[in-house]
Amino acid sequence: MAVIKKRPAAIKLYNTLTRKKEIFRPDKIGVGLYTCGPTVYNYMHIGNLRTYVFEDIMRRALEYAGYNVRHVMNITDVDDKIIRDAQAANESIFDFIKPYEKAFLQDLQKLNIEKAWKYTKATEHIKEMVALIQKLLKKKMAYVGADGSVYFNISSFKSYGRLSRLKSDQIKSGTRALNHQDEYTKDNVQDFSLWKAKKEKEPSWSAPFGEGRPGWHIECSAMSMKYLGETFDIHGGAVDLIFPHHENEIAQSEGATGKSFARFFVEGEHLLVNGEKMSKSLGNFFTLRDIQAKRVDPLAFRYLALTAHYRTKLNFTWESLAAAEQSLDRLRDFVRNIPGGKKSSQSGYASLVLYRANFEKAIYDDLDTPKAIAEVWKLIRAANSAKSRYDSNELRKLFIDFDRVLGLGLAKVKKETIPARALQLANEREAYRKQKAWAEADALRKEIESLGYAVADAPEGPRIKKLPR
Numbered sequence: 246m247a248v249i250k251k252r253p254a255a256i257k258l259y260n261t262l263t264r265k266k267e268i269f270r271p272d273k274i275g276v277g278l279y280t281c282g283p284t285v286y287n288y289m290h291i292g293n294l295r296t297y298v299f300e301d302i303m304r305r306a307l308e309y310a311g312y313n314v315r316h317v318m319n320i321t322d323v324d325d326k327i328i329r330d331a332q333a334a335n336e337s338i339f340d341f342i343k344p345y346e347k348a349f350l351q352d353l354q355k356l357n358i359e360k361a362w363k364y365t366k367a368t369e370h371i372k373e374m375v376a377l378i379q380k381l382l383k384k385k386m387a388y389v390g391a392d393g394s395v396y397f398n399i400s401s402f403k404s405y406g407r408l409s410r411l412k413s414d415q416i417k418s419g420t421r422a423l424n425h426q427d428e429y430t431k432d433n434v435q436d437f438s439l440w441k442a443k444k445e446k447e448p449s450w451s452a453p454f455g456e457g458r459p460g461w462h463i464e465c466s467a468m469s470m471k472y473l474g475e476t477f478d479i480h481g482g483a484v485d486l487i488f489p490h491h492e493n494e495i496a497q498s499e500g501a502t503g504k505s506f507a508r509f510f511v512e513g514e515h516l517l518v519n520g521e522k523m524s525k526s527l528g529n530f531f532t533l534r535d536i537q538a539k540r541v542d543p544l545a546f547r548y549l550a551l552t553a554h555y556r557t558k559l560n561f562t563w564e565s566l567a568a569a570e571q572s573l574d575r576l577r578d579f580v581r582n583i584p585g586g587k588k589s590s591q592s593g594y595a596s597l598v599l600y601r602a603n604f605e606k607a608i609y610d611d612l613d614t615p616k617a618i619a620e621v622w623k624l625i626r627a628a629n630s631a632k633s634r635y636d637s638n639e640l641r642k643l644f645i646d647f648d649r650v651l652g653l654g655l656a657k658v659k660k661e662t663i664p665a666r667a668l669q670l671a672n673e674r675e676a677y678r679k680q681k682a683w684a685e686a687d688a689l690r691k692e693i694e695s696l697g698y699a700v701a702d703a704p705e706g707p708r709i710k711k712l713p714r
């Protein structure tokens with residue numbers, strides 16, 4: 246029998262190039278996705294991780310819709326900060342970045358972020374970057390400056406500014422602030438470096454245009470085009486990368502190939518703290534280690550990230566993280582003890598079909614995770630109030646399908662056996678609580694925690710759960 250291949254579903258994504266939600270429906274199943282990765286000179290903060298969670302949702306949504314996604318993410322392993330900090334630690338850049346690269350990959354795993362097809366390191370693609378720079382030099386879109394560095398001549402690329410929609414005077418002031426140190430070495434202050442001339446005690450590579458090291462922007466152009474082709478489907482990142490990083494990537498790539506670079510640019514909004522962008526330089530950041538030190542499950546952060554649309558700012562507070570953890574626990578509890586009977590009623594079956602359709606509609610509408618999650622909770626309420634309406638297996642399967650996009654680890658939720666001793670202590674504690682004997686109740690809570698369990702007081706009685714390790 247012939248295999249009927251289902252055509253992948255259409256997804257709407259907000260494309261920064263057009264400032265519109267556009268239908269993403271390539272005529273092939275294979276989709277190339279490139280996302281800008283970290284500079285590994287320190288641990289990631291949860292602002293960085295919010296961006297990687299959003300990109301993971303985008304990838305999972307595409308896979309759920311039926312596409313095969315080739316996801317490439319770069320790891321910047323040479324730049325000013327890495328060189329500075331490696332020198333201070335008296336290490337080579339290669340040794341210096343190792344623990345941070347490892348920690349980064351662990352963070353992704355803890356957040357259930359699917360592994361990229363390739364994580365590409367800048368220092369392993371110098372050859373490709375040199376070739377790209379040579380092409381630009383040949384086309385006179387780049388030149389060697391007075392300091393021996395190579396610069397991109399932005400006036401040679403007519404549509405420079407198309408992505409960020411900055412007027413040339415804004416570009417001027419923006420780049421001046423960014424590049425004030427090179428102001429006298431370039432023909433034009435707006436030009437950006439493709440290759441930085443060798444400096445004393447800095448790592449460097451030889452190139453026909455002089456010994457040095459690559460600039461940051463060129464690595465993303467060289468590596469994305471190497472693995473995904475000169476034109477590919479989607480380029481992701483956070484909004485602060487629109488200018489100058491993505492703008493420069495477009496200029497270099499399209500300048501060199503004469504073809505259009507990525508079809509979609511999809512960029513996520515920031516995580517804030519007290520209304521300000523979470524960032525290393527402001528010192529207002531937390532890492533996943535800080536979250537784990539408070540014995541909060543890292544997936545609670547993932548849940549929190551999904552409660553906001555990726556194009557809205559999200560203000561982080563510990564209270565909102567605690568609330569997210571509670572919701573995630575209740576969701577897991579529901580899946581653990583899924584209600585329902587052996588067969589859905591006719592209306593039950595129809596309602597499951599509708600819930601699935603609504604969930605998909607939300608996700609396919611520019612990755613509207615808050616709406617999709619609201620749909621999940623609506624179904625939980627419906628299933629809890631009319632227990633025999635649904636076939637429990639079908640219900641479970643639907644939640645596992647939802648989780649193919651949400652990535653909250655619901656497929657792994659198992660029936661938990663709480664040790665008898667912890668249960669007994671919880672009952673004794675409940676008795677103390679009823680007598681308002683708070684000190685005794687608290688002492689028992691601590692004893693339960695020392696066994697590796699936590700008690701939460703819910704209207705239906707105490708709930709016990711394993712503490713994350």
Ligand code: AMP
Pocket residue numbers: 281282283284291292293294295296482483484485486514515516517522523524
């Ligand atoms: P950086 O290490 O600052 O180069 O950031 C790595 C990635 O995380 C980039 O895509 C940044 O745009 C993104 N990023 C940095 N800070 C935040 C934040 N507060 N919220 C969301 N994304 C961020």
Ligand code: ZN
Pocket residue numbers: 280281282465490
């Ligand atoms: Zn990049």
